[in-house]
Each structure stands twice: as structure tokens, then as C-alpha cells.
Amino acid sequence: VVWNSERAAKVPEVLAMHRIAVVAVPPVTAFDLSIPDLVFGAAEVDGGPGYQVRICTPEPGPVNTLGSLRVVVPHGLEALDGADTVMVTGSGARSDADPRVLTALRAAAARGARIASICTGAFVLAQAGLLDGRSATTYWVQAGALARRHPSVRVRPDVLFVEDGPVLTSAGLAAGIDLCLHMIRADHGAAVANAVARLTVVSAVRHGGQEQVVGEPVTAADGSSLAVTRSWALERLAEPLSLAELAAHARISVRTLNRRFLAETGHSPLQWLLSQRVERARELLESTTLPMEQVAHRSGLGGADSLRRHLLQRVGMTPRAYRAAFASTVGRADGVSALPR
């Protein structure tokens, strides 16, 4: 497998591209490298937002891999110069990352670049000191090791990915896809992210708070999970939902509901509900031209007032500004937006 930059070469220089440097830390899997290349690459089709992905490593050329594929990495660490986003791929939970990589990462972070990791790439970020005092996650099997080796890192083993300021970390390989989609979403809105998800055959955008180990059949069987109740709640987001109603559905007390929600999602019931409602509102803002009052109503946020407050708090934008920034130009008022097939 040869990672080439032919695609990037075709794009006119005038287009201000978002430059992404993917740092391969040997031994690496071809999968780790292909995820950002695939996901961000998909965003370019049909004149979409431009991402220039460059795979790099201290010693360009053939690189030691964990799988059976032979990987040739084209760029050296100079690819990090001026990169807007730097992603580190998984390389096993080694404690002796290449010092050149660490130096380059620190420089990029100091410059204000967005830093991300897939899988065990978090170990490299931790060694560079970029995770100190931050929340982070990694491949769940290695989460304990990360916490032990780097006590100043707040390790969250139960989520798909964590965004802490400019530093984003993701769990296992598949979660890396979710993280890439999340960044596209942050850069260009949910409509674009959804389109990319479709192109890369990822059915839906899972967001960071979702549990890492899905295991619905298992957890549903022993009845010890609120997964059923959560999906039940998602279907009636637009209606008022009280803790008492949720508890009744789960057949437990309100007190236990609170506890279990916190344990399973990392958020209190209302916080979780509000995030879900804000997500719904974002979709509506992007894909429809419904008046704010309607958007708020359909997403379960009482009124335009409430919508404004929560969007501002969680996304940092007012509804109007958000719609102006992210509304799909091909969106239709009936809520069905025309995305690439």
C-alpha cells in the first residue's frame, strides 16, 4: 500500500485547504492510516470541503507494520509544519516513542494546531505531555495502562472519543472514524459529516458520549442496562420527559436512574437529554428552514429562548449564526436535505 498525495496535488492551491498530518508511529497498522485518509478524503468529493491529508513518519519509506500489508509512508515530519490538524495513529502501548515525533508534536501544539489520536496513539500524546491535566481516552484494553503510566491524565475508558479543548483522543479503530467525522462536523457542520459518513458506509454519526462497548444483546438480556430506555427516550425527544417517566419505563426508582445514567453515560439524565436535544436541533437548523420556535419545539427544547441558551452554551453559537454557518444550501423546508447519494 502506497499512500500518495496525488489527490492533494490535483486540488488548486487557491483553495485554502485544511491540512492534516497523520503521524505514523511504527509499528503501525495500515488500518490506522487508512481511516483519516478515507474519511477526510471522502469529504473532498463533489467539491466538498478541502482536506489535504499527508501521512508522515520520521523515516519516510517502508514502515514496520503490525499487519501483513507493506506500508510506504511518503512524508517526513516536515509535514507537520503548518498542519492545521495533527493525528497520531495507534502503535501499541509503547513507552518509548520517537523523540523526534514528540518534539514535532509539542511544536505543533504550541503553535495552536488541533491534535488528535486514534487508538493507542494517545500514549504518544501522553508522552509528549499534551494530555497532562486533560481528559482523554484510548483503546479500552489499554486504558488502565495509560492511567497508570500517566497519572495526570484523566482517562475515560467508557466513551468513543474525548474532545478536551484542542486535543482529541479516540478509542479503538472504529472510534477513530467517529472522531474524524466529529472533526468534519465541527469544521463544516453535521450535514457534511453525515454525507461523508454515508460515503464511507458508516450508517450514522455516533457522538463521543456513546459507550465504547455496544453489546446491546448482552446488556439487554440481563436487563441491567438503560440502553433500551435511552433509545426509547430518543424516539420521544420532542415530548416532555421527566425523570419519573424515564424511571417508570426502566422500572427502577428515580434515585437509581440517576446513578445508573451517570455510570453508563457519564452524564446525568437531564444533561444527556439536553445533549441529545441540542443534536436534534442542530440537524433541524442545518437541514430545514423552520422558524426557531419550531426547531426548538421539535427537538424538545421548550422554546426559542431555551434553544438559544443551550446552543450557545454547548456549541458556542446562536441559532441564527449556526444556521448561517452550516445550513445546507440544498436543504429543503420539509426537513429532507439533498445530500450526495
Added chain:
DNA sequence: TATTCTAACCGCCAAA
């Protein structure tokens, strides 16, 4: 933006 009112949250503790 300020004010009021209510539901949610969470520590504590006893019971299962």
C-alpha cells in the same frame, strides 16, 4: 437581563 418557581441532582443512610 432579572426574577421566580420547579424539577433535577446528589450525599447520606437504612434496607434488601
Added chain:
DNA sequence: CTTTTGGCGGTTAGAA
């Protein structure tokens, strides 16, 4: 004895 649950009540976040 340990773990989990549910009720009570003070404090606080969110809705109106």
C-alpha cells in the same frame, strides 16, 4: 460482609 437500591432533604440548574 459487600453491593445495590430507594427514600429523604438540602442545594442548584433550568424553565417560564
